[in-house]
Amino acid sequence: MAGPVAADPLTIRPIERADRPHWERLWRGYIEFYKSTLPDEMYDLAFDRLLSGDTGEFQGFLALDGVKPVGLVHYLFHRHGWKKEQVCYLQDLYADPDVRGKGIGAALINAVYDAADKAGAPTVYWLTQEDNAQARKLYDQIGVLTDFIKYQRPA
Template sequence: MAGTATAGALTIRPIEQADRAGWGQLWQGYLDFYKTELPGEMYDLAFDRLLSGAEGEFAGFIALVGDQPVGLVHYLFHRHGWKAEKVCYLQDLYADPSVRGKGVGAALITAVYAAADEAGAPTVYWLTQQDNATARKLYDQIAGVTDFIKYQRVL
C-alpha cells in the first residue's frame, strides 16, 4: 500500500484505528452531501472493512492538516471482464468544505493512483453526480470522463 505523503501542512496517509472519530465526522459530511443517512452500525461496519486488509475489501486514506482530519477517500480493487489485471474503484471522496480548492481532493486521488500503481492496477475509475460542478472541475483536470451512464436496480 502507498505510504504517507506530506505536502506543506497536508498529510495523506492510510486510515488507522485511531482515526475512527475524525473519519466518522468526515464520512457524515460526505453522506450529508449526498443526502444519505445510514445507521450507526453501518459506520462501524464500513470502518471495520477499511481496516481489515482483506483481499477485495475496501481501503482508504485520510487527509490531515496538522492533526486535523480534513478529507477521506475509500477505494477497492476488483477483477474486470475485459482486463487481465484488476481495476481500482474509487468509491468515496470527500474534503471538508473549509479546505475545498486547496488541493486535498487532488492529493487523495493521487494517493489512490499510487496505490493502484503499486498493486498493478492501471485503471482507476469513479462516479459522481452530473451536477457536482465543483468536484468535476478537479476531475476534468486529473482524469478523463467516459460516455457510460450508470443504471441501477430499483426496488
C-alpha cells in the first residue's frame, strides 16, 4: 500500500479504522453528489471491505487539509483479459465542495497512480458522468479521455 503523500498542509494517507466517521461523511457526500442513496448497512459493508486487506478488495486514501479530512478515493486492482498485469479501477473520488479546485482531487489520483505503480499495474481508469464539468477539467489534465461508452444491465 502506498505511504503518505504530503504537500504541506495537504496529506494523503491510507484510510484507517479510526477514520470511520470522517470517511462516512465524505462518502455520503459523494453518494449525494450523484443524486443517489444507499442503505445504512452498505456503509458498514463498504468500510469493512476497505479495511479487510483481502486481495482484490477495495482500498482507499483520505486527503487531510492539516488535520481535517477533506477528500477520499477508493480503488481496486483486478485482472484484465488483454493484459498480463492487473489494472487499477479508481471507483470513487470526492472532495468537499469548499476545497474543490485546490488540488485535492489531483493529489488523490496521484496517490492511486503511485499505488498502481507499486503494485505493477500500468493502467488506472475511472468513469464520470458526462456533465461533471468541474471534475472533467481535472481529468483532462491528469488522464486521457477514451472513446468507450458504458452500458449496464437494466435494473
